[in-house]
Each structure stands twice: as structure tokens, then as C-alpha cells.
Amino acid sequence: MIRYILRRLVLMIPVALLVTVGVFALARISPVDPVLVFAGEERDPAMLEAIRHQLGLDQPLPVQYVAWLSHALQGDLGRSFQNKQRVTEAISERLPATFELGLAALVISVTLALVIGILSAVKRNSVVDLLSTSITLMGVSFPSFFLGVVLILLFAYVIPGRIFPPGGFVPITTDVGENLRRLVLPAITLATGSLALNLRQVRSSLLEVFGHEYMRTARAKGLRESAVIIRHALKNALIPVVTLIGIQIGAIIEGAVITETIFSWPGVGRLAVQAIPSHDYPVVQGVVLVSALSFMLSTLLVDVLYAWLDPRISYESVTA
Amino acid sequence: MAGATLPLTLGRARTEQLASAAYFLRRNPRMIIGGLIVLLWVFVALFAPFVAPYDPKAVKVDEALQPPNPQHWFGTDDLGRDMLSRVIWGARISLSVGLISVSIGLLVGTSLGLAAGYLGGKFDLFIMRGIDALLAFPALILAIGITSALGPQIQNAMIAIGIVAIPGYARLTRGQVLAVRAREFIVAARTIGAPPLRIVMRHVFPNVMNALIVQATLSTAFAILAEAALSFLGLGTQPPDPSWGQDINYSQRYLPNLKWWMSVAPGLAIFSAVFAFNFLGDALRDALDPRLRRSG
Numbered sequence: 004m005i006r007y008i009l010r011r012l013v014l015m016i017p018v019a020l021l022v023t024v025g026v027f028a029l030a031r032i033s034p035v036d037p038v039l040v041f042a043g044e045e046r047d048p049a050m051l052e053a054i055r056h057q058l059g060l061d062q063p064l065p066v067q068y069v070a071w072l073s074h075a076l077q078g079d080l081g082r083s084f085q086n087k088q089r090v091t092e093a094i095s096e097r098l099p100a101t102f103e104l105g106l107a108a109l110v111i112s113v114t115l116a117l118v119i120g121i122l123s124a125v126k127r128n129s130v131v132d133l134l135s136t137s138i139t140l141m142g143v144s145f146p147s148f149f150l151g152v153v154l155i156l157l158f159a160y161v162i163p164g165r166i167f168p169p170g171g172f173v174p175i176t177t178d179v180g181e182n183l184r185r186l187v188l189p190a191i192t193l194a195t196g197s198l199a200l201n202l203r204q205v206r207s208s209l210l211e212v213f214g215h216e217y218m219r220t221a222r223a224k225g226l227r228e229s230a231v232i233i234r235h236a237l238k239n240a241l242i243p244v245v246t247l248i249g250i251q252i253g254a255i256i257e258g259a260v261i262t263e264t265i266f267s268w269p270g271v272g273r274l275a276v277q278a279i280p281s282h283d284y285p286v287v288q289g290v291v292l293v294s295a296l297s298f299m300l301s302t303l304l305v306d307v308l309y310a311w312l313d314p315r316i317s318y319e320s321v322t323a
Numbered sequence: 324m325a326g327a328t329l330p331l332t333l334g335r336a337r338t339e340q341l342a343s344a345a346y347f348l349r350r351n352p353r354m355i356i357g358g359l360i361v362l363l364w365v366f367v368a369l370f371a372p373f374v375a376p377y378d379p380k381a382v383k384v385d386e387a388l389q390p391p392n393p394q395h396w397f398g399t400d401d402l403g404r405d406m407l408s409r410v411i412w413g414a415r416i417s418l419s420v421g422l423i424s425v426s427i428g429l430l431v432g433t434s435l436g437l438a439a440g441y442l443g444g445k446f447d448l449f450i451m452r453g454i455d456a457l458l459a460f461p462a463l464i465l466a467i468g469i470t471s472a473l474g475p476q477i478q479n480a481m482i483a484i485g486i487v488a489i490p491g492y493a494r495l496t497r498g499q500v501l502a503v504r505a506r507e508f509i510v511a512a513r514t515i516g517a518p519p520l521r522i523v524m525r526h527v528f529p530n531v532m533n534a535l536i537v538q539a540t541l542s543t544a545f546a547i548l549a550e551a552a553l554s555f556l557g558l559g560t561q562p563p564d565p566s567w568g569q570d571i572n573y574s575q576r577y578l579p580n581l582k583w584w585m586s587v588a589p590g591l592a593i594f595s596a597v598f599a600f601n602f603l604g605d606a607l608r609d610a611l612d613p614r615l616r617r618s619g
Binding site: 017018019021022024025026029030032033034035140141143144145146148149152153155156159160161169253254256257260261264265275276279280284287288290291294295298299302 | 459464465551552571590594
């Protein structure tokens with residue numbers, strides 16, 4: 004197992020390096036001169052030259068890349084062009100809000116997927132099954148930003164009493180109740196897309212497991228149906244679901260970009276969106292790098308977890 | 324005699340083909356529903372100048388913020404622009420992005436996948452590490468990164484979504500090529516000295532076609548959704564051009580005034596188009612995959 008993990012880590016290095024090349028290139032393919040953005044209103048040629056020199060932008064591209072990478076490896080992703088704050092600091096300040104939103108969405112999505120998925124697989128072609136199929140179909144096609152807008156319209160403006168506010172954030176340390184009240188709509192919005200995927204996976208995995216011989220054996224032994232489902236079916240059916248959830252954890256920042264923008268949620272996704280109009284490349288680069296690396300890491304963890312959960316998977320046969 | 328029988332045989336074969344196609348469609352209502360909605364949107368996008376009742380950019384301050392009515396079926400926005408006309412012209416943008424970005428992904432991804440799968444060795448290793456690196460980025464984050472670097476324009480959004488689509492096609496094609504590479508007919512072609520390009524184009528590519536058709540349909544749905552998301556974030560279509568995502572973003576400022584039609588019209592347009600392509604893609608996958616067809 005340790006050899007497998009080490010091999011996966013070694014294989015990840017060239018891909019991670021290519022990712023850093025891609026992220027570095029993002030700021031360099033831009034037609035806008037980063038020095039002009041950094042200088043703000045200043046246009047004095049001598050000053051611009053000094054900034055260019057101090058940012059290392061007068062060096063050849065490979066030298067710039069190596070310098071940028073060595074700083075990044077030490078946790079220094081540069082400074083924001085807008086407010087000169089350290090990018091690592093800006094990201095780490097906003098990560099808790101993004102994680103809170105992502106975690107709430109995941110809890111909603113997984114709980115509903117399990118409940119509806121199990122019911123729809125057990126009672127095929129019933130009303131619950133129809134509901135499950137409809138949610139799956141709608142969830143993958145319904146744009147999250149439209150769902151967010153509809154939820155704001157309904158709960159903040161149409162239904163009297165403003166059950167949930169249209170946006171904003173109150174830290175959990177300041178007021179727990181208000182924090183949760185403001186979390187509901189963005190969490191539902193973010194959960195819908197992954198709910199569709201998780202639900203489809205729970206249902207199809209369970210249906211596949213139901214066809215196996217050991218299920219018939221379990222029933223023939225006289226076990227109660229609930230025991231058959233929980234102890235025999237779910238245990239095997241949930242392996243692919245765990246994989247899916249692991250990947251969704253890694254993609255939290257991606258999902259949060261749109262939701263945080265709609266609900267003015269001060270997370271990492273919104274940080275990137277706000278940095279784009281002012282060409283604040285270090286911030287955009289930082290967010291893209293962090294989200295790509297967390298996505299890669301979660302994929303690795305999922306593979307390891309998968310191999311650990313399912314003994315049928317051979318560590319030796321996995322090469323990439 | 325033989326000359327008289329041939330057209331008859333061909334005629335019967337065509338009738339049988341049509342009957343078989345009709346039977347197949349009857350058994351696949353998802354394909355009919357998805358296909359019809361897709362055709363409807365294609366028609367609307369192609370003939371937008373004739374279908375749209377008004378100019379989508381024409382400002383009429385006197386008619387601002389009207390709810391749906393017989394003159395403006397989907398209402399008007401704060402500048403009196405007809406929402407139905409904006410939705411119709413928005414279809415042109417969305418479907419164009421779908422078509423162009425899927426073409427970029429298809430062309431580049433399939434070429435890379437064919438070359439990597441057929442040539443193998445170091446070339447395969449090098450290409451696939453690059454594809455793995457692209458896959459390491461969450462799709463929307465990569466699209467946002469590329470569009471923000473190139474500049475917020477619809478052409479750049481098309482390029483970004485196209486680049487995001489490349490890994491899907493490359494991996495799919497490579498997998499299919501590896502599956503057919505060792506088959507007898509490829510070995511036979513190689514044995515008689517057929518050049519690699521000819522083998523790939525004449526023998527390998529046709530075997531990958533079905534999977535590519537399904538992938539192209541499903542990735543068109545993704546492209547429409549991604550364009551809407553980028554335009555919603557201000558990175559795609561720029562005002563005053565009509566775009567579904569951008570119009571939803573614009574409508575947000577009128578939510579407290581309950582001007583719901585400004586959001587609902589473009590929102591339902593995105594939903595119906597994405598839903599139709601997903602529905603059609605799923606049905607095509609079931610129909611073109613022999614394993615699923617037998618079991619279904």
C-alpha cells in the first residue's frame with residue numbers, strides 16, 4: 004500500500020509541474036502589461052522600469068518561471084496588484100468561508116442522495132423513483148446561477164417575512180444563528196449540481212449490487228430486508244459514491260465561484276472573480292493553482308481510499 | 324432482368340431502413356424529445372433575424388420593465404428591450420459557442436488521442452501527461468483562468484471552453500484506438516504496408532466515430548452552460564449584445580422590485596437547451612453502444 008501511494012506521488016510530480024507551467028503561462032499570455040496594472044495611475048517610465056525590474060519581469064521567461072515556482076514552493080504566491088496584500092494571506096483568509104459553504108452543500112447533497120437514492124432503488128418505478136430521476140435530469144441541466152436567482156427571488160422577496168436574506172456573510176464566531184440563516188440558500192444552490200450526480204450514482208450502484216448472488220444468499224439466510232440493504236448492499240454500493248464525494252471535495256472552490264458571486268459570500272471563488280476586472284493576475288493565478296492542486300490531491304486520496312476500501316483492486320496493476 | 328430487379332431491391336432496402344428507423348425512434352422517446360428541442364433551438368438561432376419580433380438592442384424607455392404581455396411575451400428589461408428577442412438572439416451566441424468550442428475540442432483532442440494511441444511510446448507518454456495536467460484543473464476554473472488572461476470576450480470564451488473540452492476527446496479517442504489497434508483488420512492493413520495515416524483515417528477513426536458523436540453532444544451541453552456561466556461572471560459576451568448568462572446577471576439588480584421575467588426567460592432558455600443536449604446525448608449513448616442496446 005505504501006509503495007502504491009509513493010508511486011502515485013512520484014507520478015504526480017510531472018503533472019504538477021505541468022500544472023504550474025500552465026498557471027504561470029496564464030499571466031504571461033495576457034495582452035495587458037502587468038507592470039501598468041501594478042503601477043496603477045503612475046506612468047513615469049523610470050518608475051515603470053524600476054517596478055519591472057523589481058518584479059523580475061525583465062528576465063527571460065524560463066528564469067521568471069523558476070523564480071515564481073521557487074517562491075510558490077515556499078508558500079509565496081506574490082502580492083495582489085490591487086491592494087498589495089500577500090496572495091497566500093488573501094486566500095487563507097477566505098478559505099474558511101469557502102469550506103463552510105462547501106461542507107454545508109456536501110452534507111445536504113450526500114444526505115438527500117442517500118435517502119432518495121436508496122428509496123428509489125428499493126422501490127423501483129415508484130413515485131420516489133420518478134422523483135429521483137427528475138432530480139437527476141433537472142440537476143445536471145439547471146444552471147446554478149439561475150437556481151440561486153430563483154431562490155433569492157422566492158425566499159428573500161416573494162415570500163413575506165424574508166425567511167432567508169438575499170446574500171452576505173456573518174462569521175460563525177459573531178452570530179451562529181445569523182451565519183446559518185445566510186448559509187441556507189447558497190448551500191442549497193451549490194448542493195443541487197452534486198446532488199444530481201450523487202443520486203444517480205447511489206441509485207445505479209445499488210441496482211447493480213441488487214443483481215449479485217450474495218444478495219440472494221443474504222435474503223435466503225432469512226435476514227431482514229433492512230439488514231440486507233444496509234449491511235450487504237450499501238457497503239458495496241457506496242464505494243463508487245465515496246469516490247465521487249472525494250472528487251467533489253477537491254472541486255469545492257470551482258463550485259463556489261458562481262455561488263459566492265451570487266450571494267456575496269466572501270470566499271476564495273469570489274476573490275478570483277473580483278480580481279479579474281482589475282487584471283490582478285497574482286490573485287487569479289493563486290486561486291487557479293490552489294484549486295488545481297487541491298483537485299489533484301483529492302483525486303490521489305480518492306484513489307488510495309478506493310484501493311483500501313475495495314480489496315479487489317490490485318495496487319500493482321495501477322500504473323497511472 | 325437483373326437491371327430491373329436491382330432498383331426494386333434497393334427500394335425495398337430503403338423502405339426497410341425507414342421502417343427500422345421509425346421503430347427505433349418510437350422505442351427511444353428521449354431521442355425524439357431531445358432532438359426536437361435541439362432542432363427548435365437550431366432553427367431559432369439560424370433564423371433569429373426573422374423569428375425575433377424586435378431588435379434585441381433597441382432601447383424603448385417608454386416600455387421599460389413591462390411584465391409579459393401580448394406585445395412582449397417575455398416582458399421587457401429596464402431599457403425597454405424585448406426579452407423574447409434577446410432570448411432568441413442569445414440562442415445564436417450560445418449555440419455558436421457550443422459549435423465552435425466543441426469543434427476545437429473535437430479537432431485537437433481527437434488528433435492528439437489518435438496520434439497518442441496509435442504511435443504509443445514516448446509520444447503517448449508526453450501527450451497524456453499534458454492531458455493529465457489539463458484534467459488536473461477543475462473545468463470552470465480553467466475556463467475562467469484562460470478567459471481572464473486573454474481578456475473578457477466571447478471569442479476568448481470559445482477558445483477557453485474548447486481547451487477545457489480537449490482532454491475528454493483525447494482520452495476517449497486514445498482508449499478506443501488502444502482497443503482496436505491489436506484487432507486483425509488493423510494488423511492486416513499494417514502487414515500489407517498501408518501507411519500509418521491511412522490506417523488511422525480509414526480503419527481506426529470510423530471505429531471511434533460513435534463514441535465521439537455521443538461525447539460531442541454531451542459536451543455541447545457543457546459548452547452552453549459554461550458560456551452562460553462565463554457571461555454571468557462578465558467574462559463572455561459583453562453588453563449590449565444579448566446573452567443568456569449575462570442577462571441573468573443583469574437582472575439581479577431588479578430582483579427586489581420583483582421583475583422576475585428578466586431572469587426567468589433567459590434561465591429557462593439555458594435550462595431547455597442544456598437539458599435537450601444532455602437528453603439527446605444520453606439517448607445516443609444508449610443507442611450507439613451495442614452493449615447497452617442489447618441489454619435495453
